[in-house]
Amino acid sequence: MSNEIIVKIADLKVDREPAIITTHGLGSCLAIMLYDPEARIGGLAHVMLPSPEMSRLKAQPGKCPQTAIEQMLLEMEGLGCQRFRIRAKLAGGATMFAGLLLNRREGGANIGQRNTQETKRVLNDLNIPIAAEDTGGDYGRSVEFILSTGTVLVRSFKAGLKEI
Numbered sequence: 650m651s652n653e654i655i656v657k658i659a660d661l662k663v664d665r666e667p668a669i670i671t672t673h674g675l676g677s678c679l680a681i682m683l684y685d686p687e688a689r690i691g692g693l694a695h696v697m698l699p700s701p702e703m704s705r706l707k708a709q710p711g712k713c714p715q716t717a718i719e720q721m722l723l724e725m726e727g728l729g730c731q732r733f734r735i736r737a738k739l740a741g742g743a744t745m746f747a748g749l750l751l752n753r754r755e756g757g758a759n760i761g762q763r764n765t766q767e768t769k770r771v772l773n774d775l776n777i778p779i780a781a782e783d784t785g786g787d788y789g790r791s792v793e794f795i796l797s798t799g800t801v802l803v804r805s806f807k808a809g810l811k812e813i
Contacts, residue, residue, distance in 0.1 A: 661694035661711035663724040666797040675741035677761035692721035699763040739782040781813035
C-alpha cells in the first residue's frame, strides 16, 4: 500500500488523509490514536512503558503516553488541527503472560494495564475524549488507522477483526 505508514515500537507518526497508519505486535504495548475529524489529520503512537522513569533511553517521545501524546499534539497542530476537535482511540494493553504476575510484589498491576491507565489519565488531563477502545485481554493485536475516515481496524488471531 503506497499510502501506508508503519509505526514501530516506541515510535509515533502523524499525517493527514489519505494516509493509513499501521502498527503490529501490540501485546502489553498500547496504540494511541488521535484524530481531528474535520481536518482529517491523525497520529498513532506505539507506547511500551507507562512512564519515562522506567526507560533507560529518554530520547524517544513515542515510548510513554505522556511524551507521545504531547508530541503528537504538537505535530498535529502544526498540520492544522484544532485541539478541541481531537478524539482518541486506544488498542492493546493486554496481559500477555498472566502467570508471571502471580509472584509480583506490585499488587499485580501489569504493564498493559498501567499503559492504559496512564494514557487515560493524560487524555483526561488534556480534556481529550476517548471515542473508542479495544484494550486488555490476553492477546496481541495489530492496528490499521484510516485517516480519511478516522476508522481503526483492530486485528487479532484470538478476537478476529474489530472496527473501533
